[in-house]
Amino acid sequence: MIFVPYMTGFGGTETVINNLFAEYNSSSQKKYEMSLVSIGGYSDSGWQKNILNKKIFQFSSKRYLRNIQYILFLPGIMFFEIFMNADIDIIISTNPLMWSLAYSLKKILHRSYKVMSWYHYSPKKKPISNVFLKRSDRYLAISTGVANQFVESGIGKDKIRTVFNPVLRNSSVVQRTKAEEPCHFVYVGRIMLDGQKNLRKIIDGLSKASGNWRLTVFGEGDIQEVSDYMSVKGILNNVSFEGFKRDPWEELSDVDCLLLSSKYEGFGMVLAEAISVGIPVLSVDCDSGPSDIVNEKNGILVDKDDQSAFDVSLQKFINKEYLFRDSRKIKESISNFYSENYFNSFLKSLS
Numbered sequence: 246m247i248f249v250p251y252m253t254g255f256g257g258t259e260t261v262i263n264n265l266f267a268e269y270n271s272s273s274q275k276k277y278e279m280s281l282v283s284i285g286g287y288s289d290s291g292w293q294k295n296i297l298n299k300k301i302f303q304f305s306s307k308r309y310l311r312n313i314q315y316i317l318f319l320p321g322i323m324f325f326e327i328f329m330n331a332d333i334d335i336i337i338s339t340n341p342l343m344w345s346l347a348y349s350l351k352k353i354l355h356r357s358y359k360v361m362s363w364y365h366y367s368p369k370k371k372p373i374s375n376v377f378l379k380r381s382d383r384y385l386a387i388s389t390g391v392a393n394q395f396v397e398s399g400i401g402k403d404k405i406r407t408v409f410n411p412v413l414r415n416s417s418v419v420q421r422t423k424a425e426e427p428c429h430f431v432y433v434g435r436i437m438l439d440g441q442k443n444l445r446k447i448i449d450g451l452s453k454a455s456g457n458w459r460l461t462v463f464g465e466g467d468i469q470e471v472s473d474y475m476s477v478k479g480i481l482n483n484v485s486f487e488g489f490k491r492d493p494w495e496e497l498s499d500v501d502c503l504l505l506s507s508k509y510e511g512f513g514m515v516l517a518e519a520i521s522v523g524i525p526v527l528s529v530d531c532d533s534g535p536s537d538i539v540n541e542k543n544g545i546l547v548d549k550d551d552q553s554a555f556d557v558s559l560q561k562f563i564n565k566e567y568l569f570r571d572s573r574k575i576k577e578s579i580s581n582f583y584s585e586n587y588f589n590s591f592l593k594s595l596s
Contacts, residue, residue, distance in 0.1 A: 246330065247363075248323065248338040248347065251285025251304060251311055252292075255465070255489055257410075257514035258339060258365040259292035261387075264411040265591065267295040268584040276592060277334075284322055284343070285311060291491055300326070319343075324350055327358075335595055337361045337385070341377035348380040361385055361595070367533050368394045370441075370509040385594060387512040390533025406594035409537060411587035412517040412579065415494070418572045419522045422499045427457035428563040431503045431524070433493050433515045436466030436486075444471055446506040446529070450556040452478035456563040460484045460504075463493040494522045502527050502562045508549070510534040520544070520579050523572030527558050542578040544569070 252259055262281070269279050281296050286303035293299065302322055304314045323346050327333065336358055338344040348360045362381040364373065368391065384400055386392035386407045395405050422429050430451075435442050448471075451460065460483060462471075468486055475481040490496055503519035505528040513534035516526050526544035528535040539546040545567065547554040561567045569575060580586065 246280050246282055246326070246333055246336050248282050248284065248326075248336065248340065248343045250283075250315075250340045250343065252283075252287050254287040254289030254292045257512070259287075260514055260518075261365070261410045263292045263295050264413050264584050265588070266297075267413065268411065268588040270295060270297065272588055277595065282322075282326055284319060285315070315342075320346060323347065327356070328354060331356075333358045335359050335361060337363050339363050339365050341373045345377040345380040348382075359383060363387075364391070364511070366511045367391060367509045368398055369532055373398075383594075388510075388533040388537050390536070391511060394533065408591050408594050409582055409587065410512045410514055410517070411584040411591070412514075412521050412582045414583045414585065415521045415576075417494060417522045418576075419494060419497050419500050419524050420572065421501050421568065421570060424565060426499075427459050428501045428565065429499060430458060430460045430559075430562070431463070431493075431497065431500050431519070432460065432505075433463045433503065433519070434505075434507075436462065436464045436468050436471050438467060438471050438474055441508055441510075442466075443506045443508050445474070446552060446555060447504050448475055448478055448480065449552065450559045451480050451483070453556055454560050454563055456560070458483060458563045461497070461500075462486045463488070463490050463496075465489045494518065494524075497522075497524075500524050501565075502544075502567070505529065505535065506555070507531050513538060516544075517579055517582050520575055521583075523575045525567070525569035525575060527555070527562065529555065538579060538582070540578055543575045 280298040283301045286301055304311045327350050336347045344360050344362045359382045361383040363385040384395050384405045386405055387410050392405050392407045396402055438445050475484055503524050503526045505516055509531050516528055516538045519526055520543045528539050528546055529549040530536055530546045531549045535546055545558045547558055
């Protein structure tokens with residue numbers, strides 16, 4: 246049983262869970278029966294389309310009311326679900342409070358199931374209280390960096406399994422622009438000038454660039470603040486905001502590079518998704534995620550604190566010095582992350 250809290254329906258964690266269940270549904274290896282329990286519900290239900298065995302407890306969309314509902318109902322719901330499912334072998338949760346509760350209920354109910362944490366953030370940047378962190382039997386790390394951060398937090402290496410995140414193999418191919426056309430950059434994700442996504446780095450870099458380029462932005466967030474800063478930097482006319490799209494890759498026919506400027510990630514799902522359709526990437530090497538994904542076959546990785554190196558790489562894409570024309574090679578560079586391979590790895594990590 247996988248327990249998750251309220252989720253908007255638009256994030257990377259939702260994509261991962263949806264991909265996992267999609268592969269589970271098509272797999273002949275039904276060694277496990279998998280189900281999802283969503284305590285809190287969602288804003289958008291599209292991410293659950295591949296999840297057949299599920300229970301949804303819909304809470305308020307207003308955060309303060311939802312927190313009150315968690316205090317009142319979370320322990321009771323988890324107790325009931327675990328009590329009524331006596332054949333549970335493994336409980337997995339993405340939420341520290343939930344996996345900690347499951348660990349406590351195991352003692353109360355005298356059960357032998359294993360509890361696994363499946364944290365989808367960087368423990369270094371979004372720390373977990375020791376009260377919750379240590380109350381798990383195993384830890385599924387979504388990147389090498391996250392695994393190392395668990396070790397630094399005092400978790401034994403023998404309790405950690407690195408499983409990365411699953412990416413659906415995509416038959417679509419997004420080609421590069423023609424030599425005479427402007428370089429086409431894409432950003433996909435939460436729109437934040439500063440904070441985690443740090444779009445300021447991209448804007449500052451592009452404001453210094455010479456030559457022809459354009460940037461397409463997919464996502465929701467602080468659009469006004471970001472567009473105002475782009476206007477100040479004199480690049481707003483080169484940028485189009487397309488809002489949130491569940492599958493932005495279907496909207497694109499020619500792209501030269503996807504940009505990621507995050508201060509931190511857990512995995513960096515958008516990098517793998519772009520590569521899966523043949524788009525090369527330019528990413529900062531934040532503490533966890535990108536270094537597991539980006540290599541010489543699919544993109545450029547630069548130090549997260551080196552603005553100059555980021556700017557130089559932007560210019561080389563604009564000059565068409567970085568071509569990455571072989572889409573097949575780009576797509577196959579992350580073959581280990583494709584869901585059909587990932588699902589076997591995920592099952593092994595549960596054993």
